Amino acid sequence: xxxxxxxxAIGILAALLSVTFGYFINIGAGIFTVALFVVVYMMATQxxxxxxxxxxxxxxxxxxxxxxxxxxxxxxxxxxxxxEALDFLVQRDQIAERxxxxxxxxxxTGPPGTGKTMLAKAAANYTDSVFIAASGSEFVEMYVxxxxxxxxxxxxxxxxxxxxxxKKNAIIFIDEIDVIGGxxxxxxxxxxxxxxxxxxxxxxxxxxxTEVNILLIAATNRxxxxxxALLRPGRFDRHIEVSLPDKKGRRHILELHAANKTIxxxxxxxxxxxxxxxFSGAQLEAVMNEAAIYTMREGQVEITRDHIQAAIDKVxxxxxxxxxxxxxxxxxxxxxxxxxxxxxxxxxxxxxxQVVLTPxxxxxxxxxxxxxxxxxxxxxxxxxxxxxVTLGGSVAEELFYGERSxxxxxxxxxxxxxxxxxxxSGLTSIGIIDSSMMTxxxxxxxxxxxxxxxLLKTKQKLEEQYVIFDQSLPQLMEEEFVSGDNFxxxxxxxxxx
Numbered sequence: 001x002x003x004x005x006x007x008x009a010i011g012i013l014a015a016l017l018s019v020t021f022g023y024f025i026n027i028g029a030g031i032f033t034v035a036l037f038v039v040v041y042m043m044a045t046q047x048x049x050x051x052x053x054x055x056x057x058x059x060x061x062x063x064x065x066x067x068x069x070x071x072x073x074x075x076x077x078x079x080x081x082x083x084e085a086l087d088f089l090v091q092r093d094q095i096a097e098r099x100x101x102x103x104x105x106x107x108x109t110g111p112p113g114t115g116k117t118m119l120a121k122a123a124a125n126y127t128d129s130v131f132i133a134a135s136g137s138e139f140v141e142m143y144v145x146x147x148x149x150x151x152x153x154x155x156x157x158x159x160x161x162x163x164x165x166x167k168k169n170a171i172i173f174i175d176e177i178d179v180i181g182g183x184x185x186x187x188x189x190x191x192x193x194x195x196x197x198x199x200x201x202x203x204x205x206x207x208x209x210t211e212v213n214i215l216l217i218a219a220t221n222r223x224x225x226x227x228x229a230l231l232r233p234g235r236f237d238r239h240i241e242v243s244l245p246d247k248k249g250r251r252h253i254l255e256l257h258a259a260n261k262t263i264x265x266x267x268x269x270x271x272x273x274x275x276x277x278x279f280s281g282a283q284l285e286a287v288m289n290e291a292a293i294y295t296m297r298e299g300q301v302e303i304t305r306d307h308i309q310a311a312i313d314k315v316x317x318x319x320x321x322x323x324x325x326x327x328x329x330x331x332x333x334x335x336x337x338x339x340x341x342x343x344x345x346x347x348x349x350x351x352x353x354q355v356v357l358t359p360x361x362x363x364x365x366x367x368x369x370x371x372x373x374x375x376x377x378x379x380x381x382x383x384x385x386x387x388x389v390t391l392g393g394s395v396a397e398e399l400f401y402g403e404r405s406x407x408x409x410x411x412x413x414x415x416x417x418x419x420x421x422x423x424x425s426g427l428t429s430i431g432i433i434d435s436s437m438m439t440x441x442x443x444x445x446x447x448x449x450x451x452x453x454x455l456l457k458t459k460q461k462l463e464e465q466y467v468i469f470d471q472s473l474p475q476l477m478e479e480e481f482v483s484g485d486n487f488x489x490x491x492x493x494x495x496x497x
Contacts (some may be wrong), residue, residue, distance in 0.1 A: 074249020
């Protein structure tokens with residue numbers, strides 16, 4: 001009989017090794033799983049300890065600048081409407097006697113830089129309230145439930161600080177509320193849906209008493225994407241549009257930011273307000289700040305008109321660069337910009353502020369326009385005039401060189417946008433339509449129709465003013481600058497007019 005002792009021993013040894021190896025593999029997998037869980041837990045804990053809303057319980061009381069409504073430039077109707085809404089907090093007893101429900105929220109909408117945050121700070125000082133500020137992005141995290149928890153902490157902190165300071169009111173300001181207040185769809189549940197649900201619950205005040213009145217002030221420039229449940233009365237009771245300041249408002253803002261600076265007597269704030277058409281409050285502040293920097297750079301004390309004009313150009317287009325064009329390119333750019341300027345004076349007399357041949361940002365030259373009157377409604381003729389101004393540069397190149405250049409790309413982008421506005425406003429030959437139902441081919445067809453017609457008109461106008469190019473070019477090429485007044489004198493006092 002065969003001896004199986006050796007084979008048996010080998011088999012037993014192999015079995016022991018297999019069991020032992022598998023045991024250690026299982027132990028290793030278990031240790032790895034536990035370690036991974038610990039790492040994830042520590043990351044989540046650490047995330048909740050970051051500065052900002054993540055640790056509201058341990059965050060110190062907010063310290064805000066003392067800002068009054070008088071320090072917020074322009075926006076007279078906005079401040080008046082906001083004061084009226086804030087009186088609900090100031091005159092609590094009178095409100096209660098008349099059976100008026102306390103206001104829960106105020107929504108500030110409008111373009112960036114119009115002063116929404118400053119208005120919220122002024123509101124806190126006006127009502128003598130605790131003020132806590134946050135950004136919508138601070139509520140969104142990858143961990144489910146974190147955003148909702150931060151909303152609870154935010155409102156709890158407001159109540160706690162109000163009680164500690166013996167105040168009956170607290171104002172919470174949330175900037176960029178569209179981050180957490182966007183419309184909810186019927187798709188997969190999202191983490192920030194929980195955040196929005198918690199915010200709605202806090203606004204309703206279901207689980208809290210009325211010892212402390214909390215007013216939520218939120219800001220956004222995308223009101224159209226906010227959830228309807230957030231916008232309804234009882235949550236955001238007031239929707240206040242904070243628009244770009246008008247000329248009077250711009251002058252007020254400029255004077256406020258000039259108060260701590262030394263201004264030369266040649267500075268005319270009325271003219272500067274006119275030159276900064278459609279500037280926001282933030283841009284106007286930047287203009288005065290950049291003007292002060294130019295003053296310091298030149299070793300001067302007083303800010304002059306030239307400093308402010310240079311600052312306006314910088315805010316609009318960027319810093320002046322040292323890029324040097326060839327004489328041929330410089331001449332082409334000069335004719336291009338004169339084409340814009342001529343069409344601007346034809347369609348809107350008195351609107352050219354200056355023609356500049358100095359490279360700034362990505363532009364080799366530019367024409368700055370200042371409308372004689374501020375318009376808020378535009379007719380078909382108005383929009384066609386604007387399109388002809390944008391086409392003036394490329395048409396001028398075609399007149400002198402027989403072809404266009406890449407310098408017209410930005411002009412064409414503006415023209416296309418203006419055509420789109422005309423179509424959506426029912427100001428074209430196709431009448432009133434639903435633009436969302438138009439195919440790409442139909443868009444191209446109507447766009448080409450409008451632009452071809454206006455290109456022909458622009459060419460006819462520039463051919464009639466051909467002599468203006470010859471009269472304006474020497475000064476523009478030599479000084480790289482022609483003021484609006486000088487350009488108009490050259491244009492309207494020539495022998496052809």
